Amino acid sequence: MNNRKINPQDALDYHSQGRPGKIKVVPTKNTKTQRDLSLAYSPGVAEPCLAIKDNPEDVYKYTAKGNLVAVISNGTAVLGLGDIGPEAGKPVMEGKGVLFKIFADIDVFDIELNAKGVDEFIQVVKALEPTFGGINLEDIKAPECFEIERRLKAELNIPVMHDDQHGTAIISAAALLNALELVNKKIEDVTFVVNGAGAAAIACAKLYVALGARQENILMLDSKGVLNTRRTGLDAMKLEFVRDTPVDTLEDAMRGADVFIGLSKAGVLTQDMVRSMATQPLVFAMANPDPEITWEDAVSARPDVIMATGRSDYPNQVNNVLGFPFIFRGALDVRSRQINEEMKLAAVHALAALTREPVPDMVTMAYGEKNLSFGPQYIIPKPLDPRLLTRVAPAVARAAIESGVARQPIEDWEKYEHELAARLGLDNYIIRVLNNKARKDPRRVVFAEADNVKVLKAAQIVKDEGIAIPILLGNEKKIAQLLLENNIDLKGVPVIDPRSDEMIDKRNHFGELFFEKRQRRGFNIYEARKIMRERNYFGCMMVETGEADALISGLTRNYPDTIRPALEIIGMEEGVKKVAGMYIVLRPQGPLFLADTTVNLNPTAEELADITMLTAKEVRQFNIEPRVAMLSYSNFGSSRTPEAIMVREALQLVKQADPGLIVDGEIQASMAFNKEVLQDSYPFSPLIEGEVNTLIFPNLSAGNIAYNLLMEVGGFEVIGPVLLGLKKPVHILQLGSSVRQICSMVAMAVMDAQVKCTR
Known part of the structure; x- marks a missing residue:
């Protein structure tokens, strides 16, 4: 646990909004047709039932038992809350189930028992044995927990562990x-x-x-x-x-x-x-x-x-999530009868050995560390280290086999490790990277629309989480009223109203600086001073002059109205001819980076090449090697239309500019993701060797439609739009962004500021 400040209402909203709770059950087989349903239930379900009747071990073959753990509690020792009862403990047990799933892909039913007596508790759990592959006992008070675990381990034929112990x-x-x-x-x-x-x-x-x-x-x-x-x-x-x-x-x-x-x-x-x-x-x-x-x-x-x-928030966190998901994963995968001392010791030695290995860049990136290596401030792996699953689970499984409690030995350990690695979803990786990197060196972020409740909630979260140092722009009285009405705590956060009389000198100063930039480009000195009453112009000037490090805007304004001040005041990086917009789509298989999705309507070949280079540069900020597909309706010259030829020409320009970049095109989106067909039809493509993670669209319509479909129909979470090519960070929110999306964009702005704005 940590001491980050959590607004009680935010915690209640998190658990209650949408579908109540944190977990749900979803089918793993097709259920769309009448035939599907006949196979899933009557009459087809009789066949696996009869097979299991003849051979009870086939329950692991035909049902979910082998990947199902029960998290069981009677609520007598919940976290730091004590004996609060089984119903009150249920959110914690659901949370434990979430950790099992996201760290080791183990399914969980949480079971809260109204049973304080040892014998009663044991009797109920024993009756559940046919359903589960393992039992995780949780939040049961001492000394009863010792007797409960001891007897269940002796009397059940599936692994049991009291994680609190x-x-x-x-x-x-x-x-x-x-x-x-x-x-x-x-x-x-x-x-x-x-x-x-x-x-x-x-x-x-x-x-x-x-x-x-x-x-x-x-x-x-x-x-x-x-x-x-x-x-x-x-x-x-x-x-x-x-x-x-x-x-x-x-x-x-x-x-x-x-x-x-x-x-x-x-x-x-x-x-x-x-x-x-x-x-x-x-x-x-x-x-x-x-x-x-x-x-x-x-x-x-x-x-x-x-x-x-x-x-x-300190080095060397002793966090139980380093253990229980991977211990149960190893135990389940060999159908172990128990979790014995040999298996626990194997987990200890695997964790200790992993700490001494070189730490991958993706782990240091996730925690915002420049270097992590075995030493006094790194004696235990970090919870987000993806190697934990492939090191600890096999060690536990091997110990189960060698100690004689496994019922299904593993023959091919290399294959098993590949299967484990495939279980890890990477949809949360980017958000973890963003937040941890931002937290390492938080920067001053101007919120140009601080008279909005969602913006204020996001400002409190990033402040409390140590992600950013907020600066609010807007009417002080209105903001104060919103803070009071919504119980938002932003004490000590500066509030600046560009329209107030107190800001007249600052407006004039900013206006004069702006006039120096824009004279002979449509502004006279009076107009330059007057436009500083607009928060986007005022905020961009704060970033330009170093009074802030980044600006967030666009929640309630049209995209052009937000991007225009950034272009006029901050301008583009050296060598960049046009800015571009990128979205990050978070998928279990890993992030997808999409560009250009928001800025350039019909780019030329030269502009599309620039967009590709800007996007690849941003992808590398996440310690991810870009693998770029430049999309079209054509595959490698199959069409001779101007649109397809433009993408082909852009590819050549990219290869000349960055010969080491893994990129190919023009290529259809379906072909880019189908390596088998790509191998058969176009074996020359460098995209065959790995998964595509970056998509470059031939025009704004294609990019914009694609990310909206992925977000609304596909249901993927997205971060963006991320503006590429500006000298200093200005990021524009989608109209109606959620608080979570705003926080992600703030973290993105801070990460950019760490690179672009030296202190």
């Missing part, structure tokens, strides 16, 4: 191994202080012991102090970690300790306690949402400390 243990253990390697200490020699004696803390201590730590080197504390022989009334799980020691308090326990493991509450660890630790101490302060000691305080107290937390 083992998730943190597995992830922190991988971080521990790497941190100990960096400080050149052995796990069997170091001393531990474990603050917190709940399910996660006890699971952590047990896993560390399985990795070689000595139980006598572990001091565990609960809210009443050290678990020592003078304590009474301890449950069986705590008794396992009782020590014969005179130490009672956390302060005394910390003296000379090598490792602190915190799973308790914020603020209990002081700087003096950290100072009293051994040389090169390890502090894993994992209390959520706020750690036992802040990163800043720990590093200030001991510069030699290696620190980990549960927070995403």
Whole structure:
């Protein structure tokens, strides 16, 4: 978790708007015809039923059981909310299901039980075994959770894991191994202080012991102090970690300790306690949402400390999503009977080993980092590292096979890894890249239409998320009223009204600068000063003079009215003859970049070549190698019409300008995506070797129609329009953009500003 500010109403709206909740069930087979329905249900469904009756293992062959996990809770220990009941815990369980799906393509039914008793809970879950390939226990209070998991593991023939216990243990253990390697200490020699004696803390201590730590080197504390022989009334799980020691308090326990493991509450660890630790101490302060000691305080107290937390805004986040999706993926794929110690240890070692490998550019890009490499601030992989699925799941599957709990061995491991990689959808990758890169170096963004509720909501989100530093243009009284009526918090954000008397000197100054640019181009000095009352002109001048880094506008205005001030004031990059517009279409297979979709009506061959080069340059900003199809209704000379010839000529100009660019045309859109037909008919095309990700349209009509169809009929999310070729970032919203789309465009503007506007 992190401490980003969330507006309560936004969270409620997110869950309630449209279809309530966060998940739905969709069919995986055709159901369009009467024959389809006859196969799906009666009479065709009888055949798989009879096959499964004869061989129960065929349930994995003919049903979804092999990819279906139950997330089961009774709501007795929900996040930091405590015993709030099964209904109140349901949003969390749905959320867990979403994580299973997006990180490992595992389907989930969330099941909330009105069953607080151990026997009752176990009886219900056991009855569900025929439905599911695995059981993820969630948010069940201690000590009941220990008994529930122990008995279910013994009595069920499918994998069961209580993630609250083992998730943190597995992830922190991988971080521990790497941190100990960096400080050149052995796990069997170091001393531990474990603050917190709940399910996660006890699971952590047990896993560390399985990795070689000595139980006598572990001091565990609960809210009443050290678990020592003078304590009474301890449950069986705590008794396992009782020590014969005179130490009672956390302060005394910390003296000379090598490792602190915190799973308790914020603020209990002081700087003096950290100072009293051994040389090169390890502090894993994992209390959520706020750690036992802040990163800043720990590093200030001991510069030699290696620190980990549960927070995403600090290095070394111990995040359970690094474990459970991939552990269950591996277990399901070999039809494992359980998740045993060997499988958990395999996950630990796979995570630790992955951290030591070179980090791909797409990961550093996603987190806005210039460089990530194994060291004190990188001892555990990042949650968005796509390699996690192909490293952790196979390690777990292999351990299941070798330990004898797998029912379906994997013969071809290379093929299995390819299948895993194909499961990952990339539709969210670009948004993650944008937000994380923007968050790394937020810039000042002018919102030219701040008298709009959606714009104000977006401004609060990007401010709270650390994506941008908003500047609002508009009438101060109207904006203040909208903020009040909609409970939007933008305290400290400057509001500028270009029409106000207070801005007369600024308007005159901007007008004079504008007149210098536009004299002899239709403006006299009076008109230049007067037009600065218009927010788009005023905002563009703020960007031009360095008072802001980017401008966002166009939500309620026509496209030409927004782009004109940008062209007149900011102008084009050196060497660019015409700006262009690009949309990014977010698909599970990866993003599609479309241009020109908004600016140039009927470009010439030279202009189309320039558009292609501008688009390829922008695609590379995402650390994606552009693979460009220049589209037409013709395939490689099959038509001799002027329109087809124009695209052909543009291709030659592009190849001359950038011989290394992977590009081909003129080509039909269907041909660009059908590699089999392309290979058979046009084996010379460089587009055969990989997936096309960039489409260049021959005219504005084609581009505009295509992106609108993909958005409205195809249902894809889009980012755009992104203006290409301006010296400084000005981005124009679609009429009626959603708050989410505005936020994405702000992040895009910030990313552009990081490149174009030096501080």
